[in-house]
Every structure is written in C-alpha cells, then in structure tokens.
Amino acid sequence: MNIIPIGTIHTPFTTPENMPIQPPGAAGVKGSIEIFEDYWAGIKDLDGFSHILLLYFFDRSTGFDLHLVPFMDKEPRGVFATRAPRRPNPIGLSLVQLDEIRNSTLYIRNVDMLDGTPLLDIKPYVPEFDQALQVRTGWLKQARKTVHERRSDDRFKQ
C-alpha cells in the first residue's frame, strides 16, 4: 500500500531535541498546514470544526524497535503501548485546534510535530466518535498525574 503527502505541516520545531515531549507541553503552540493544490477542494466545510485529527508521516524517523524506553519512564515498553515515532508504520496522530482557514492554509494550535512534516490525512474530531470515558492508561498513569500537576502549577503562576 502506497501513501502520498497531501500537504506540509509547519511548526516552530526544527530538531527533535527542541520538541515538546507531549501535547500538554505543546499547548498553545501555533503552526500551519499548507494543503497541496490537488487537494484544495477537499477542505471545504472543514472550517466548521474547532478540532481536527492529523495523520502524518514521521519522515525523520528510521526503523523501529518492538521494545523501547519512552520519555517519562525507565522501563522498556512495547512500541504499540507508546506514541513513539519509531514504529513499524511510522504514522503519527495528533489532535490539534483549528483556528482559521485562509485560502489553502490551515492555522492550527497545540502542534507537537517537526517543521516540514508530510501530512497524510485530516479527519474532523467528533466527540461521539473520538472520546472515551472511564479510561485506564496502564504505565502512563503516573506520568499523566505529573502532567496534571505541571498544568496546575502553570495556571497558578498566571
């Protein structure tokens, strides 16, 4: 099966070292998406949605290991229990906020991917389809608590 880019994602992140290690770290970070001309007609009606799901190609990632030690952990985990970019099919998935569409450019927020990342697909975010309740998150449980504490700290500083 062959996959082709439909656009390019632009973000402030040019090297993996400066990246936010998780979406809460990318909160508010602005980026944009340049849709290729062949696909312009496909973004009709997208401006009615406040949030979109992006599928993209981890183009600067090579190979994969089935076990890896993720950020915020010390134990090796199975790759499918992580969001690591080095995967058998290196496809990334991120939920971003859609602020505005001008001409063929999408202005987005909460970006956590590298500048120049090839876009594969856009899907509208629909709570009835994409939201789960009463969720267990395995090894990430402790890390998630830390995320909450960090956000609370930031809030009190404002």
Next chain:
Amino acid sequence: MNIIPIGTIHTPFTTPENMPIQPPGAAGVKGSIEIFEDYWAGIKDLDGFSHILLLYFFDRSTGFDLHLVPFMDKEPRGVFATRAPRRPNPIGLSLVQLDEIRNSTLYIRNVDMLDGTPLLDIKPYVPEFDQALQVRTGWLKQARKTVHERRSDDRFKQ
C-alpha cells in the same frame, strides 16, 4: 512511503451494506485483532490500557472524490470534513475498547470496520493527548443531536 499490515481485524461485518454508519451504532459490537508474529513483542504493556486507537487500511475502498455526500446529510462536503473511507490516503481511525489480550489476540469492542481489515498501527488512548473540550463540529452538529436522541431512545427501551 510504503505501508505494511501488522495484523488483521475481525468483526461481524462482511459487507459494507451491513455496517454501522457511525461508532454509536457499533456500541458493544465485539471484534478481535490477530497480530502477526513479527510484531508480537510490540503489544507488551498494552493490556494496561482500556481504550486503543486503531489505524487501518480501507482495503475495499477504491479511489476518492474531493466532494461527497456523507451518511446523514444531503449536501456534498469536502472529504477532509468527513470520515468517509474513500480518501486520498485510505487510512481509517477508530477508537475501540480493549477488553482482553490472550496470546497474540486482542479482544475489542465498539468495532465499526469490515471483517478482514488490515491493521496498520495501534496507539494507546490517553485523554491528555486525545481528548478535546469545547468542540464545534460544523455540518455534523445536527447529526450529532440525532445520535444522542437515538441512544436515549435505546436506553428507555431496556
């Protein structure tokens, strides 16, 4: 970019005509995933997660139109403002509940894909990464209301 299946999704749906047209219609429907032997090690730690995101190949879908009339609507919409299978890159995304892992088989719930669908990736569902609040859903807004009413109707029947 080349994409390879890492497993096969099994569901009760053998033809597109018998499919639920949206995830609420698939609520409770059970399926399973057979992971190919080369990737068995990658599902370590996944059993700690109650919900997983599946990326899969719409293998019985051919070609695409940039404008299409979705289910539950009468107007043509841009393909990227819909979840239709006929897309420039025919990759599906579904949130499912993970009930159990036995050997290399994942037992899942809330399936809305065809039996035999090739699996491309599994990602753990993490509310901090995957959940949006204060969401606008454009043309789907009216359809979403209907979804809620239908679910309420079913609940009263029990």
